Amino acid sequence: MSTATEPEAFGARLRRAMDTRGPLCVGIDPHSSLLSAWGLSDDVAGLTAFTRTVVEALADRVAVLKPQSAFFERFGSRGVAVLEKAVAEARAAGALVLMDAKRGDIGSTMAAYAQTYLDKDSPLFSDALTVSPYLGFGSLRPALDAARVSGSGLFVLALTSNPEGAEVQRSTAADGRSLAQLMLDHMAAENSGATPLGSIGAVVGATLGEAGVDLGINGPLLAPGIGAQGATPADLPGVFGAAVGNVVPSVSRGVLRHGPDVYALRAAAERFSDEVRTAVEGAVGSTDGAR
Ligand SMILES: O=C(O)c1cc(=O)[nH]c(=O)n1[C@@H]1O[C@H](COP(=O)(O)O)[C@@H](O)[C@H]1O
Numbered sequence: 001m002s003t004a005t006e007p008e009a010f011g012a013r014l015r016r017a018m019d020t021r022g023p024l025c026v027g028i029d030p031h032s033s034l035l036s037a038w039g040l041s042d043d044v045a046g047l048t049a050f051t052r053t054v055v056e057a058l059a060d061r062v063a064v065l066k067p068q069s070a071f072f073e074r075f076g077s078r079g080v081a082v083l084e085k086a087v088a089e090a091r092a093a094g095a096l097v098l099m100d101a102k103r104g105d106i107g108s109t110m111a112a113y114a115q116t117y118l119d120k121d122s123p124l125f126s127d128a129l130t131v132s133p134y135l136g137f138g139s140l141r142p143a144l145d146a147a148r149v150s151g152s153g154l155f156v157l158a159l160t161s162n163p164e165g166a167e168v169q170r171s172t173a174a175d176g177r178s179l180a181q182l183m184l185d186h187m188a189a190e191n192s193g194a195t196p197l198g199s200i201g202a203v204v205g206a207t208l209g210e211a212g213v214d215l216g217i218n219g220p221l222l223a224p225g226i227g228a229q230g231a232t233p234a235d236l237p238g239v240f241g242a243a244v245g246n247v248v249p250s251v252s253r254g255v256l257r258h259g260p261d262v263y264a265l266r267a268a269a270e271r272f273s274d275e276v277r278t279a280v281e282g283a284v285g286s287t288d289g290a291r
Helices: 010-020 032-037 043-056 076-092 107-118 137-150 163-169 177-190 233-246 264-290
Strands: 026-030 062-067 096-103 128-133 151-161 201-202 221-223 245-250
Touching: 010 151, 043 062, 043 076, 043 096, 043 151, 043 264, 062 076, 062 107, 062 163, 062 245, 076 096, 076 128, 096 107, 107 128, 107 137, 128 137, 137 151, 137 177, 151 163, 163 177, 177 201, 221 233, 233 245, 245 264
Parallel strands: 026 062, 026 245, 062 096, 096 128, 128 151, 151 201, 201 221, 221 245
Antiparallel strands: none
């Protein structure tokens, strides 16, 4: 619960958005190839038109929009200016903005990243940020603290959707746990006691077949890899098991390739949302039946 001085926590805001809008996250990834497929130039003008169209099409209906910072940074400061505007417009239209910048560094530098994305006075302030814990979970402390102060959230990489991730994330820590499980256990500790949902989420690829880890972190689970990377909403119950109700399935190219028509973008997002609903309700129903 929030007070006059304390903003409402990200986990509570996300739970409400998932319940009212459905849990889908759509990524804003302006690849050169997509700009070209949309008939746009691969420059700041094309980037601006692409981004504005996605925000106009989806910010008033999906729970989460996830701009991928790399595709904006490649145009330098003018690309970042497009990103700033998109963040503000998407938030104003009611979407939660998850900045996908996958930051991770030593604590003192992490503090600067936290000021960039998790401080309410920053031009890039976002509802949540993706971070990498593989410099040690404790290196994220400045971001964890900043998120608590501003009512924002973090999505911490646990098991990524790319096949190369396993050699690091499935390797064994000194105490016998996998590195991914070690990180998930840290997230569970951060979220302990939070209701209705903690603000520290995990990233777990929808492509994994079966996660094979304990996902009971009392926080949201971002599931990228649906669409272009080959996973489908029907895969979610198999990957996430009993935690499927906390999953935020994420699709970028699978939706974006339907542009530039605003109605086609909306229809594509709607189809993914419907498939997610069917998969999640089916899984929850079968769990209920087993009780
Ligand atoms: O944090 C992410 O969003 C992420 C984590 C991960 O494990 N895999 C992954 O693909 N992503 C991001 O999710 C998006 C996937 O895009 P599509 O494959 O086009 O849906 C990209 O922006 C990736 O950087």
